Amino acid sequence: MPERPTGLRRPTVARRRRRAQPARPTGPPVPLNRSIMGNMADSTKASNAASPASARTVRRRASITDVAKAAGVAVGTVSNVLNKPDRVLPATRERVEAAIAELNFVRNGSARQLRAGTLTSVGVVVLDLSNPFFTDVARGIQDRLERDSFTLMVAGSDEDLDRERRYLRLYEEHGVQGVIVSPATDDIDHVLAVRERGTAVVLLDRPSPVPEVASVAVDDVAGGRLAVEHLIAQGHERVALLNGPHTIRQCRDRREGAAAAMTDAGLDPEVALEEITVPSLTPDGGEAGIRELLALPAAARPSAVFCVNDLVALGVLRTLRRDGVAVPEEIAVVGYDDVTFAAELATPLSSVRQPTLELGTRAADLLFRPEGSAPEQVVFSPELVIRESSTTSPLEAGSP
Amino acid sequence: MPERPTGLRRPTVARRRRRAQPARPTGPPVPLNRSIMGNMADSTKASNAASPASARTVRRRASITDVAKAAGVAVGTVSNVLNKPDRVLPATRERVEAAIAELNFVRNGSARQLRAGTLTSVGVVVLDLSNPFFTDVARGIQDRLERDSFTLMVAGSDEDLDRERRYLRLYEEHGVQGVIVSPATDDIDHVLAVRERGTAVVLLDRPSPVPEVASVAVDDVAGGRLAVEHLIAQGHERVALLNGPHTIRQCRDRREGAAAAMTDAGLDPEVALEEITVPSLTPDGGEAGIRELLALPAAARPSAVFCVNDLVALGVLRTLRRDGVAVPEEIAVVGYDDVTFAAELATPLSSVRQPTLELGTRAADLLFRPEGSAPEQVVFSPELVIRESSTTSPLEAGSP
DNA sequence: ACGTCGGGTTGAAACGGTTCAGACCGTATC
DNA sequence: GATACGGTCTGAACCGTTTCAACCCGACGT
Numbered sequence: 001m002p003e004r005p006t007g008l009r010r011p012t013v014a015r016r017r018r019r020a021q022p023a024r025p026t027g028p029p030v031p032l033n034r035s036i037m038g039n040m041a042d043s044t045k046a047s048n049a050a051s052p053a054s055a056r057t058v059r060r061r062a063s064i065t066d067v068a069k070a071a072g073v074a075v076g077t078v079s080n081v082l083n084k085p086d087r088v089l090p091a092t093r094e095r096v097e098a099a100i101a102e103l104n105f106v107r108n109g110s111a112r113q114l115r116a117g118t119l120t121s122v123g124v125v126v127l128d129l130s131n132p133f134f135t136d137v138a139r140g141i142q143d144r145l146e147r148d149s150f151t152l153m154v155a156g157s158d159e160d161l162d163r164e165r166r167y168l169r170l171y172e173e174h175g176v177q178g179v180i181v182s183p184a185t186d187d188i189d190h191v192l193a194v195r196e197r198g199t200a201v202v203l204l205d206r207p208s209p210v211p212e213v214a215s216v217a218v219d220d221v222a223g224g225r226l227a228v229e230h231l232i233a234q235g236h237e238r239v240a241l242l243n244g245p246h247t248i249r250q251c252r253d254r255r256e257g258a259a260a261a262m263t264d265a266g267l268d269p270e271v272a273l274e275e276i277t278v279p280s281l282t283p284d285g286g287e288a289g290i291r292e293l294l295a296l297p298a299a300a301r302p303s304a305v306f307c308v309n310d311l312v313a314l315g316v317l318r319t320l321r322r323d324g325v326a327v328p329e330e331i332a333v334v335g336y337d338d339v340t341f342a343a344e345l346a347t348p349l350s351s352v353r354q355p356t357l358e359l360g361t362r363a364a365d366l367l368f369r370p371e372g373s374a375p376e377q378v379v380f381s382p383e384l385v386i387r388e389s390s391t392t393s394p395l396e397a398g399s400p
Numbered sequence: 401m402p403e404r405p406t407g408l409r410r411p412t413v414a415r416r417r418r419r420a421q422p423a424r425p426t427g428p429p430v431p432l433n434r435s436i437m438g439n440m441a442d443s444t445k446a447s448n449a450a451s452p453a454s455a456r457t458v459r460r461r462a463s464i465t466d467v468a469k470a471a472g473v474a475v476g477t478v479s480n481v482l483n484k485p486d487r488v489l490p491a492t493r494e495r496v497e498a499a500i501a502e503l504n505f506v507r508n509g510s511a512r513q514l515r516a517g518t519l520t521s522v523g524v525v526v527l528d529l530s531n532p533f534f535t536d537v538a539r540g541i542q543d544r545l546e547r548d549s550f551t552l553m554v555a556g557s558d559e560d561l562d563r564e565r566r567y568l569r570l571y572e573e574h575g576v577q578g579v580i581v582s583p584a585t586d587d588i589d590h591v592l593a594v595r596e597r598g599t600a601v602v603l604l605d606r607p608s609p610v611p612e613v614a615s616v617a618v619d620d621v622a623g624g625r626l627a628v629e630h631l632i633a634q635g636h637e638r639v640a641l642l643n644g645p646h647t648i649r650q651c652r653d654r655r656e657g658a659a660a661a662m663t664d665a666g667l668d669p670e671v672a673l674e675e676i677t678v679p680s681l682t683p684d685g686g687e688a689g690i691r692e693l694l695a696l697p698a699a700a701r702p703s704a705v706f707c708v709n710d711l712v713a714l715g716v717l718r719t720l721r722r723d724g725v726a727v728p729e730e731i732a733v734v735g736y737d738d739v740t741f742a743a744e745l746a747t748p749l750s751s752v753r754q755p756t757l758e759l760g761t762r763a764a765d766l767l768f769r770p771e772g773s774a775p776e777q778v779v780f781s782p783e784l785v786i787r788e789s790s791t792t793s794p795l796e797a798g799s800p
Numbered sequence: 801a802c803g804t805c806g807g808g809t810t811g812a813a814a815c816g817g818t819t820c821a822g823a824c825c826g827t828a829t830c
Numbered sequence: 831g832a833t834a835c836g837g838t839c840t841g842a843a844c845c846g847t848t849t850c851a852a853c854c855c856g857a858c859g860t
Contacts, residue, residue: 061598061846063845063847064846065846065847074809074811075810075811075812075846075847076849077809080809082847089808092808104593104596104597106573106597107573107847108514108845108846109510109573110509110575110846110847111815112846112847112848113815114511114514114817115815115847116847117815119574121553121570129538129539132530132532135535139529142556149566151553151567152554152555153551153552154552155552156542166549170509170521173512174509174519174574175508175510197461198461283740311740318743340683340711340714341741344714344717344721344745344746345741345746346744346745346748347746348746463816464818473839474841475816475841476820476841477838477839477840479818480839482817487837487838487839488839489837489839492839508816511817511845512817512818514815514816514844514845514846515816515844516817516818516819516845517818517845
């Protein structure tokens with residue numbers, strides 16, 4: 001049979017020419033037996049030879065009207081049973097509820113939302129779905145949202161502006177109550193536009209550039225500074241920074257903090273801080289970055305590496321270990337995010353910890369803040385957790 | 401000057417009545433005075449004289465009718481521009497597009513879906529949002545979905561049946577095209593009911609018990625067997641299984657495989673396989689589990705631990721290391737899932753690998769399968785990755 | 801007995817799109 | 831010149847809810 005990937009319903013040409021049959025004196029408007037599962041049902045012409053008689057009559061989903069009819073009440077009453085049960089007589093309610101069960105009624109959320117204008121869901125766009133940092137944040141958001149029985153739609157932009165835009169638009173079209181987004185780039189006009197059109201917006205992991213927009217962030221400059229101050233204190237005078245593109249604000253800020261720490265220590269960042277841009281913020285990206293560094297003669301290369309996140313650091317540690325480079329003796333490593341496994345690695349990884357869960361719950365909180373209250377811009381402070389990857393004498397600096 | 405909406409609207413909000421006003425003058429689009437965002441009373445006090453844009457009254461989100469009016473065409477034409485651009489004259493199209501841009505029009509997804517009956521989104525319910533295994537699967541799903549520009553709503557049930565039910569219902573109400581769900585329990589009647597009502601369903605990480613439902617799974621019995629066969633081959637005669645509750649299918653199956661491996665080797669699972677149920681499938685759960693084991697006198701305890709997933713194994717390794725128990729000499733450890741960091745741990749972790757990404761893409765594929773085709777039930781085979789945590793000679797997987 | 805009150809119920813309007821039969825119109829055909 | 835035809839565009843019906851003015855009716859106060 002013709003392979004038709006049924007998912008895509010984009011109206012490719014396929015125009016139906018159905019010259020109307022001449023004046024068909026039909027009686028009452030015959031109800032189109034349209035399948036609910038619009039795009040799954042195809043024209044019957046390509047009916048699979050071996051198709052089992054799956055002539056499963058597609059029953060129309062029962063509507064509130066059907067329920068009303070079955071229960072012998074008005075639609076308004078059914079609606080009341082659904083939404084304000086106390087306004088309806090117990091006897092009536094029971095009858096309606098029986099009908100609902102009988103007909104297997106499931107309320108149509110679209111109609112509900114269209115009329116009521118309200119939808120209890122929130123959209124989130126994060127930079128990377130497979131980064132534990134963001135999934136932890138997402139979990140925080142979900143926990144908070146659940147309190148008000150909101151639902152969460154999550155999507156990852158993979159640091160792609162277009163994708164970010166697409167998801168935001170989709171959320172908006174579907175009428176989410178709010179969006180929480182960690183923008184991929186500096187350009188957040190499209191995010192502001194969403195807000196301008198009336199959807200609550202919270203910026204995640206990035207301070208808001210405008211006062212009207214709420215945001216939740218961690219001070220990345222401070223984080224970068226913490227990491228590099230520590231490395232300097234350990235005696236390192238040249239540090240490599242495995243960083244993402246500067247279009248990502250977190251990357252830029254962490255670098256800025258790193259540079260500031262250098263300057264404070266009387267070092268010139270221009271020479272003491274060697275920045276390497278990794279191809280992706282993943283272990284593989286980290287591997288690529290560190291290889292670049294290893295290509296230099298040992299004498300010429302920095303003695304410490306500051307990785308913009310723990311996934312990158314993971315790749316770095318992996319590569320160094322494979323290549324037999326001693327950590328921290330030959331090269332010290334500091335990561336960022338302090339993901340769960342950081343402490344348990346072959347060489348326990350020093351890392352800048354961010355309050356992920358709280359970041360999430362706070363972001364969700366801001367979505368719920370009372371109308372009229374001034375937008376809040378929360379900034380958390382990061383914290384350095386020192387482990388073996390950056391020092392031979394691990395200080396007791398953090399909890400487990 | 402009414403401020404922009406700052407927070408989420410609570411589900412009950414008084415709406416403006418349009419019907420009330422009598423003869424509507426046909427002049428220019430009259431901006432309604434009452435904000436659609438509900439009664440914001442006078443929030444004038446907090447008006448920071450910021451954006452000049454907000455000096456204007458909060459306008460109702462532009463509707464397709466507004467666009468039509470502005471462009472001087474019929475609503476049907478606007479709809480066509482949106483959905484079937486090739487059916488409309490370029491000149492007209494441009495005019496409409498200009499109006500759309502002008503009015504900042506965003507199509508209302510609910511109305512669209514209500515009428516068209518189609519929504520391009522898919523709901524996913526996984527057991528645990530913070531388990532890398534599931535986020536990797538989710539990523540696979542997203543990748544596949546993106547090809548058809550579908551969106552993904554993800555939620556975590558935390559192994560709670562009620563939560564699973566709630567999310568499924570929400571997805572259904574919102575009219576998703578399909579759901580992908582990894583059920584928390586054996587009871588999946590509610591899932592089947594969803595399908596019965598006309599929404600495509602794919603079971604994730606669990607073979608379908610009924611032929612009409614598609615599923616994507618990995619053979620967990622085989623996985624459990626692989627792990628324990630390996631441990632037996634390493635000379636272990638008693639193995640502890642740190643498992644989750646048997647209400648979870650995966651846990652049960654992995655145990656079954658483990659027991660089968662025992663039997664095959666002539667060992668009695670009743671004595672040779674010590675199952676410990678962890679309080680949660682997390683590192684902390686693993687810690688609790690292994691502590692229970694460590695409480696036994698060294699002679700009385702199993703010499704190997706098979707963990708139902710890598711997060712649990714992580715907690716086990718962490719605890720053993722803290723307590724100075726040598727891995728694998730005193731206790732060997734095998735995990736499950738082969739998460740990214742498994743190879744990079746202090747003691748690289750042997751683990752049963754599942755094809756996560758493919759699991760996801762395949763699940764999404766099944767959602768898109770053509771209508772008549774028989775539901776597929778895909779089962780992948782797991783694979784054991786042997787590392788130091790279970791053997792001192794990692795390269796040697798065969799006989800001792 | 802009569803007016804008032806108020807909880808329960810009704811029924812239709814409205815939400816904002818998509819759909820499609822038909823109006824309209826310019827062109828090709830006979 | 832009349833007819834047929836095909837492409838554009840129009841406008842009203844329709845999707846399934848929520849909402850609310852109006853209605854009903856029994857209880858209550860006077």
